[in-house]
Amino acid sequence: MAVRVNRSLCNGCGDMAEPMCVAVCPGDLLYRDESNRCAVRDWRDCWDCAACVKECPRQAIEMFLPVQIGGRGSTLTARSGRGRITWKLTRPDGKEEIFEIINQTFNEVK
């Protein structure tokens, strides 16, 4: 499975000690490179959990299927908001589909 970083969107989370994508990857596969942007260490080890995709505040990480399992260029990005996540699916022909899903109810704040 695979994710890639759009280097024109990524700013390495500025002054944060550790970018969010680097912090949450369960396989520790992302790192901040010399140009202060994030990079994927070994995308063969990616599990498709999309934790980095969801955490990136700039939607700079997208997931896609590798060619070896039939990938033809579709991508998924995500924007996380308070209590909801918005997914953007982009097909190989550029057509987009948006999904907005409530993912937390914040009951604990009551």
Next chain:
Amino acid sequence: MNAGRVKIERKSADIVIVGGGTAGCFAAVTIKEMCPSADVLVVEKAHVKRSGCLAAGVNAINAYLGPGETPESYLDYVKRDSAGLVREDLVLSIGQRLNRVTEKLESWGLPFLKDESGRYKFRGKRSVEINGEHIKPVIASALRRSGAGILNRAVATNYVVKDGRAAGVFAFSAREEKFYVISAKAVICAAGGAAGIYRPNNGGPARHKMWYCPFNVGTGFAMGLRAGAEMTTFEMRFIALRIKDVLSPTGTVVQGVKARQINALGEEYLNRYGSDSTPVRLYATVEENKAGRGPCYLDLTGLPDSDNSRLKEAYLNMSPGIVLKWADEGVEPNGKPLEICGSEPYVVGGHGQAGYWVDSRRRTTLEGLFAAGDAAGGAPKKYVSGCLAEGEIAALAALEYIRGIEVPAAGDQEVAAELGRVFEPLGRQKGAAPDDYEERLQKIMDEYAGGISANYELSGPKLLIARELLRELQDEISANISAGDMHELVKAHEVIDRALVARVLVEHLLYRKETRWRSYQERVDYPVRDDRRWLVFVNSVYDGETKNIRIIERPWKGLG
């Protein structure tokens, strides 16, 4: 490498928990709720916000007692699905807590789907639908609010054993050359099960496209084995029936929208195989393929168009890869049947019943060590809520155990020995990389111990070859594995631990001379189930000195 340059950091806690996943977080929260003054530390290899099995999310709570269901009926179901052999006391104790822990998840902010009357929306008798993309951050928030200590990016390697009891944990930082010596009055192992023991379905850049978390590598089992704890039922491997290529779960379409399971001829084939237990659904699919009637599919073509979007949302909550697959193929979910296949075999206590041999309070055979979730054996079909329940049980038992106990300290000699073992691969000039040994291990297991390429079938002669090759491999790895940096050092220990788990698994597979769980444990040289002789638990103990594995047979006992 020069071990002298490694920084040693000593810590102590009343209770240390290995693994910040489902069971580990719930155990920590329970301890803090019951005893706010207790000093709890969760040691997590990744980051608790998105670690382990729930990193991607999950779209149903698969163990919840619906109307008319009881803990006893849950036990009946689990027992039936597992060919009669489960630890009834453990399964029942899980069943008694399922609904309460599930409702607690809702109180923490996990969105549950509801019907018009405000009741949970069921998919089957024991499964409720959720929007679970955020389940791990929700659980991690509860952990943070509880006040428990959290040590992220700390890779546990072994228990501190003092006077014959677990007295803490050794770990190292995944980020820097730092070694943790954590002393504790009690330890709870909630480190998950093991993936990556067998060759996965896909190669190259999709090699980690598996169902179970590839970063759960059996470290919790390996730590217990090296400390002499008794394990059980490794031979009940779990093999998931999944959507081909992307390995997405099938329950969402089988139970959620009632897809038909058909072969290449369009026939619904499950009724040919007698039972519809979880292992048999996989076995039936393997057999249809062997008989030339494959591939097999889940047929969604009758689904109304209005359900397509709902189905994609359900998968985005858990396994987004299938949504990309549909888009890449230019089809909607109801446009084409989904081809299905089995995953590679896993060693897990949550779906199967591999793990530590525990008593009803989740005490292992090593004093002071408790186990929960995928690490604890004897009680399959726990899923998320069962792991929460076991986290609670282990937490209560550990709290009781630590009364009157002082925190012991690890001896300097023991610290030096473990530090040397842990950092030895770092900078080793000769030898092979962790990836090379991982592939070697997976090749042996796939070909000689019933992997995908062998249709999961096992036989004595092949298992004996696996036994020899694995013993040699274990020695080679100890002497030669090399790591160029800290990330590779983590991977080196993952291979070391997987190789030990694989050795124990093969011993279990050799010992059970019958066929109890189709495909999971399919001895072609002993093809028949034998309750009279084999309604027993196959357990094992590892001798770290001689590297020998001893099998212990334990009698099955029902609740009576």
